[in-house]
Amino acid sequence: MAEMTDENETAWLGIDLGTQSVRALAVTADGTVLGRGSAPLGGRREGVRHEQDPEEWWQAVCTASRSALTTLTGVRIGGLAVCGTSGTVLLTDGEGRPASPALMYDDGRAAAEAVRLREAGLAVQDTWALPKALWLVGVHGEGRVTHQPDVVTARLVGGPVPTDSSHALKTGYDLQRDAWPDLALDLPEVVLPGTRLGEVCPAAAEATGIPAGTAVIAGMTDGCAAQIAAGALRHGSWNSVLGTTLVLKGAAPAPVLDPTGVVYNHRAPGGTWLPGGASSVGAGALPADVDPGVMDERAAAFEPSGAIAYPLVSPGERFPFLAPDATAFLLGTPADDADRWAGILQGVALAERLCLDYLDHLGAPLDGPLTLTGGAARSAYWNQLRADVLGRPVRVPEQTEPALGMAALAAHGVTGEPLPDIAERMVRIRTTLDPNLERTTLFAEPYARLVDELTERGWLLAPVAVHAHSRLNQETNVCEDLPRGAGNCATSHDGAALDDGTRP
Template sequence: MAASPRSRGRAWVGVDLGTQSVRAVVVGDTGAVLGQGSSALDSTRWPDGRHEQDARQWWDAVVRAAASAMAQAGTADIAGIACCGTSGTVLLVADTESDPASPLGPGLMYDDTRAADQAARVRDLPARAWAAAGISPQRTWALPKALWLVDRGRPPGRVRLAHQVDVINSRLIGRPAAADTSNALKTGIDPIAGSWPAEDLDRLGLDPGLLPPLAAPGQVLGHVCARASERTGIPAGVPVVAGMTDGCAAQIAAGVLRPGQWNLVVGTTTVLKGVSDSLLHDPTGALYSHRSPDGRWWPGGASSAGAGLLSQQFEPSEYDALDARAAEREPAGCLTYPLATVGERFPFRRPDAQRLTIGQPRDDADRYAAILQGVAFVERLCLDHVRALGASVGERVTVTGGGARSAYWTQLQADILGRTVLVPRLAEGAVGMAVLAASHVGTLAEAAGRMLDEVGQFRPRPGARQRFDGRYAELVAALRARDWIGEDLAASALSGVES
């Protein structure tokens, strides 16, 4: 992504803290990218499911990325900054004289599975507010990990629970920052009331005194302090706006802000996020909803199926050639539910689910084609799942992530979904946070209308969906036979299959 020439107009900073890097962008009020920067991050995984990141590196990485972006932006009038981070990453921090968010240990990352006992406690003693909001906390959510942290003993001093972005926001404003309700969703808030169910959390063993105050996404948390300004290059006094999770940030950047719109993020895994006027209730607990800055609901879920299986079985340098050969295998000779690891979270919850393959691939091209088609089948099942819950699903969906870089794969998704696929040019979390930062002086829809770029379109080829319907029905039947999906989802999925 190339930066645009220097500008004196109003601009906004967006920061995205990921697993492998921090990205920062400066975006002008009409969408021009004025500056950008990045800085690498490291994390450590263990075979037993632990996944940690040295939280002390987060701020230094933000400083490097932001300083680079600001140097390119020149004399742009910075009017706000917002940050997103990995959803469910949590740690304990201390408020000291020199640091308002000093990490007391590593960040327990979004997919860390160590808190199995605590997750069972949450399952057996749920908060009443979660049931009302259709939430069923999962093992990798922040709440079980927070309980794991406090079960080891509370450190002395002014200690509190913090999410990844809370550490950065606190450093930016020079004092402890409130947590946004989007990142706090997986830590156990009542999303309807926008508050902590303190009595229930206390019953679970989480002292309410450890919990940060809450702020709605888009709310001003404070202003960039002199110390942060000196290191990042962002002028002192710039409003620091409460952000959202990385998935919600990508949804904003994709322009998916109206009811009936849905965004599929196709990467190592597959994430579905959309918009609904009403709160969707999923009895299986696979789907959950964030509260959006405009008061709507953003339902979604994350599947463990995705392109991760491609990288396990093929070299990226082979993808282009295999794309051409896969175009001759529609449908492929075998059928795959493409899980790269054990366990599925969405559109159904099965911790014991493993990659499912029906039939034998004729060759590498056939195996490759089956994975591409399998990911699209999973996307279709995700849409059928939310449709079965009463959500509106329009005739167009947005696709972002690494999977959208392949023109063939994107066309294949349009064919299997039977919907026009839109591909935004700059659908990344840092851009979404710049848009959210701009919303504090208007509305999110107004900011997105000014700042987001046009999208590419892939329309279904005539007769293509029907060509894949039989294989999709076969996959649905196989999942139902294994009791991985229920009758309602199977019926919803099969209702769209032409006989």
């Protein structure tokens, strides 16, 4: 239910085009949620195939937006922005209408195109939008390469719109040169996130309930949206988004360069760089036919688990290493279903730690706060477990939805105020969890075993493994020197992450 509002109060509308649903939030400048709505999305999954009907996106946006705004009275909608799943792409005609199905972020049918692009010197992964765009043209013929949110924003303003540089990144757009690759593709104009695309047209207003004339602002990917919603925009801050899979995104003054292409860099309004990567481990590896609250309680008896897991949701890994042929595995045999559950929770946390070690290996700043968002952040047990495995404090905000990030970006696009300032006012931190020293130490040996196993399988590069062991050894020595109950053993006294001196 919407809270009582002042007459003529301004709210900002964020719309998130997810995998399973569309969500809309109407939020004030201080983070008060005045209205929310959602609508389900379907899709087609068959093996490596994963596609959606773009028309469903628009219908879901209409439903979710009307629901979010239906109870608001005396409230002005100052503007809106839309985020989508990174790497989801389709073809449209000259009027911006869909001319193909949408290939979703994890559709794997363009592997051959990705190989040819890599041979040509482009650092792309198999499921990125660029190889999928080439595949679509080969199957469906010519068309304008279009990203998920562009379909919705075109309908909102009544005609084709530029794409934003955030969604364009995985389609090969070079953010440092502000240029597309030289390929035979019909590629759109690109603008920075936060750019005004137009206004809601009368036809869209009637369909969505969003007032005609409302400013439509260019958005960012869902991962960037979640990062904004976490308030993780100051240099050295990081947001870990754990849902079906795991995404880590941070803020840095310069791009974090990675010759393997595992870590990529978005650019936020104001010039800040947003390095990050997307792993294929995550909550999607958990069985769906059990009560997660009950299983969390039972899992607490298995720390560490009898089985070390690398819980990939689907074949292939993208971060903290690139291994298209990687598969999920268990080292050891779980005692029962609770132990297996524990192994998966711990396995995701261990992979998360390796992601941070990889980022440190590349020289990324890690000395700011780490915020947990995504559906898994609803699990208090898992949040504490992750803090313990990582050996660092974590923050959990009240609202963990990417739609909140889009509301903040809409406010930035209309007012021109710096995005970090807007986000910090909108984001409300629910709790901060400190790591437990004894539990951190418990997971040192399983982490070392996992690093070794990934190296032996040829997936993790040896220098990265050496770096991970070096950081683990230093942190373990610090832990041993501290008295019991001393708190976070993986950070220095000023709260900055320990540096083992091996950064490049």
